[in-house]
Amino acid sequence: MRYKRLHSRIKGSSNDFEQMASAFEAEGQALMHSFAPQINQPTSDYAGEIERIRQIDEKLGRTFQRLNRHQRHAVFHPAQRAILSAMVGSGKTTVLIAKIFYLHFVAHIPFEQMVVLTFTNKAAREIKERIGNFLGEPDAARNKQLRYFGTFHAIARQLLNEHPSLGELGFKPDFLIMDEEEKQDFLGRLVTQENLTIKYQNQLARRWRNYRHNGETLMGNMKSEDDFVRLVELAEAEKRRSNVLDFDDLITLCNRLLGKEVPRSPKWIIVDEFQDCSEEQLQLIEHLRGTDTRLFVVGDQNQSIYGWRGSKERLFQEIQAEWQADWLELPQNYRSTETILSAAGNLLNEQQASLVATRQSGKPIALVRHFDDQQEAYYLREQMLSLQKEGQSLDSVAILFRKHQQIKLVETVFSQAEIPFQLVARKELRENPAQAFFLRVLKLCANPNDLDACLALVCDATFGALTKSRTLIQILHERAPGETVLQACETYLEQRKKQSPHLQQLIRQLGRFETDLLRKADASADELLDLLALRPVLKPTSIHHADYLESIADAWAQLQRYMNEKGWGDRSSIFRVALDQVVLEGTFQINERIKEQGQGVHLLTIHASKGLEFDRVYIAGANTGIIPLAQHNNGSLNVKEEKRLLFVAMTRGKNVVEIGWHAQPTLRNAEPKPSYFLNAIPDALLDRRESAAAVVAEVPEQATDEWPIGCRVSHKKYGLGEIVAVDEKELLCRFDSVGEKSFSKAFAKALLKKES
Structure with missing residues (x-):
């Protein structure tokens, strides 16, 4: 790097290490603190101990026998505190589950004396499922034993519900949780109800989160205070009145209670994906940790990609020093070819030597130049069609993107060509109007004083009959003493000049749900629909009526399965836990998900791909300015996290990895060159080439009157609609x-159908 260029990037402070590191990172070079942990290496293969276990239990013995030397060491090592640095594709989940098996079946630690914390519901389910596969069908007793196995937020909910001092915070056990959309509606309702002056009302939930974290009350270009602090005060009081918590309350309030009193410290705390822990989550671990509690945390610093969520790059180093923990490692990668692993490893100069490939060299990484994003989309189309002709399954193919907005063009081109694809992203409940409505119905069954659930139900855009107004809010809020929100709503509907008989019948029937239906473990969807009189509410004359009924039947089946297979205690409490699980996951699919075949190529962001693997991986639009994002070029920590993100993307691939970039990029801040991170990969590992000449089909200009305003159209996913605006x-x-x-x-004809 030339001195003048380096000096301009450093901008003055030659003593600031982070500025110096940032300057070098921007040139694709490395300058970083050195850290070389003292690794506790295995000195035995534990064959004798495994044989003794096998003599007692053949199946358990085989579980440990399948592990390699480093994996066995992680399972059997008797450290009081251990950090397991698990390289990508090294069998981390297998080791974590084997550790739990060892503690329970060999060391005789009861499940209820372990806290196992994960970051995803998928990981939590996999752990419980493998325990179930080993022990047989679950029952209420085992479900209760495993109640501290789950995500941080699910375990915080459980700890709050059990804590003897919960009442001191103003809440009662069996509280319910509101999701982000409900939180926005809740705050909006208070603004209307109290006639507050609030700016940025469409971002109330975000403003509240900022206020909670750093006391910030202003947003955007605000120059003076509004009534936001008053809104927060009212919201906190209202939550306690309704016995409802929001998502952000769970860990915060749990830490507050555990900071005063820990009813019982577990014997073991096990944490998956430890590198992603935020400060609040670390506090939860510390509060739970007693004098004799042992710790086993697993993660990979190379996959620390959630700095925006509060995780820290050097967390492992800091925690090892604080805990005086033993440092163990899983260095062997079983997923990717040696070529893929070596290329990805070159991005991480600090820890490349820790990556050990177990597979032979494969194809070099293809670095493909496209004219623009449209040409790349059509190139990817041809790639998928070619794979189909060769008889290869597209289920094992993924196309990864740095930004969500990059996906839409590929999705459109694939739709035109009828290439099967699946968008790997959590489908928001609001995208399924019947299930979103059904959740409000169930919440009102669980809590007849849930004013916001009641408003959402009767004012639902698809199935409701009322308009949310200050008058309606005041009537429900200022109801008679002893009268529930549900009763006040029923009275209002009866006295209303314009009657809504179907909605009135539904409101009347909600009170019968718990006594007449909930107690039946085998209650069918038909019984539910009949008891609550839901059929006439679900638009029986609509072409979507059958879909609405099916959606609610699916949701009810998921709830029933969860309550019957994963619950314990009385039916009412299990029901509330199940509803909270729906909110925590953002979907009614709250049970083990069977991997469906034949859904096609995966289209997803790099962040969403973490933890997944595919035979072939295409990384689309990897230009400088996109990887790394232009706004992340300021600061060494941001740049290094972006580099780890590219490492994660590349190591999703087992056999083939291809990286595309655009000579004429269209995305904002994208530069007409490939990501400078790729400069770190030796040419011997790259196959640089250009995509074929433009295959983009010419799309004729369409006259404005071809899609007149008011024209009724239908869409395969969104159903019936109407054109409301047209531009060039x-x-x-x-x-x-x-x-x-x-x-x-250009793609309207492929996606929309005119309705007569």
Whole structure:
């Protein structure tokens, strides 16, 4: 790097290490603190101990026998505190589960004396499922024993519900949790109810989170205070009145209670994906940790990609020093070819030597130059069609993107070509209007004083009959003493001049749910629909009526399964736990998900791909300015996290990895060159080439009157809608079920069908 260029990047402070590191990182070079932990290496293969276990239990013995030397050491090592640095593809989950098996079946630690913390519901389910596969069908007793196995937020909910001092915070056991959409509606309702002056009302939940974390009351270009602090005070009081918590309350309030009193410290705390822990989550671990509690945390510093969520790059080093923990490692990668692993490892100069490939060299990494994003989309289309002709399954193929907005063009091109694909992203409940409505129905069954659930139900855009107004809010809020919100709503509907008989019948029937239906473990969806009189509410004359009924039947089946297979205690409490699980996961799919075949190529962001693996991986639009994002070029920590993100993307691939970039990028801040991170990969590991000449089909200009405003259209996913605006490039459609969506006019014919 030339001195003048380096000096301009450092901007003055030659003593600031982070500025110096940032300057070098921007040139694709490395300058970083050195850290070389003293690794506790295995000195035995534990064969004798495994044989003794096998003599007692053949199945358990085989579980440990399948492990390699480093994996066995992690399982059998008797450290009081251990950090397991698990390289990508090294069998981390297998070791974590084997550790739990060893503690329970060999060291005789009861499950209820372990706290096992994960970051995803998928990981928590996998652990419980493997325990179930070993022990047989679950029952209420085992479900109770495993109640401290789950995500941080699920375990915080459990600890709060059990804590003897919960009442001191103003809440009662069996509280319910509101999701982000409910939280926004809740705050908006208070603004209307109290006639507050609030700016940025569409971002109330975000403002509250900022206020909670750093006391910030202003947002955007605000120059003076509004009534936001008053809103927060009212919201905290209202939550206690309704016995409802929001998502952010769970760990915060749990830490507050555990900071005063820990009813019982566990014998073991086990943490998965430890590198992703935020300060609040670390506090939860510390509060739970007693004098004799042992710690076993697993993670990979190379996959620390959630700094924006509060995780720290050097967490492992800091915690090892604080805990005086033993440092163990799993260095062997069983997933990727040696070529893929070596190329990815070159991105991480500090820890490349820790990556050990077990597979032979494969194809070099393809670095493909495309003219623009449209050409790349059509190139990917041809790649998928070619794979299909060769008889290869697209289920094992993934296309990864740095930003969500990059996915839409590929999705459109694949739809036109009828290439099967799956968008790997959590489907928000609001995208399924019947299930979103059903959740409000169930919440009102669980808590007849849930004012916001009641408002959401009767004012639902698809199935409701009322308009949310200050008058309606005041009537429900200022109800008679001893009268529930549900009763006040029923009275209001009866006295209303314009009757809504189907909605009135539903409101009347909700009170019968717990006594007549909930106690039946085998209650069918038909019984539910009949008891609550839901059929006439679900638009029986609509073409979507059958879909609505099916959606609610699916949701009810998931709830029933969860309550019957994973619950314990009385039926009412299990029901509330199940509802909270729906909120925590953002979907009614709260049981083990069977991997479906035949759904096609995966389209997902790099962040969403973490923990997954595919035979072939395409990384799309990897230009400088996108990887790393331009705004992340300021600061060494940001740049290094972006580099780890590319490492994660590359190591999703087993056999083939291809990286595309655009000579004429269209995304904002994207530069016309590949990510400078790729400079660290030796040429011998790269296959640089250009995609074939443009295969983009010419799309004729379409006259504005071809899509007139008011024209009724249908969409395969969104259903019926109407065109409400047209410009030179886009159509804006308002759909009956999901609201407004925009479409490129170039692809409108492929996606929309005119209705007569």
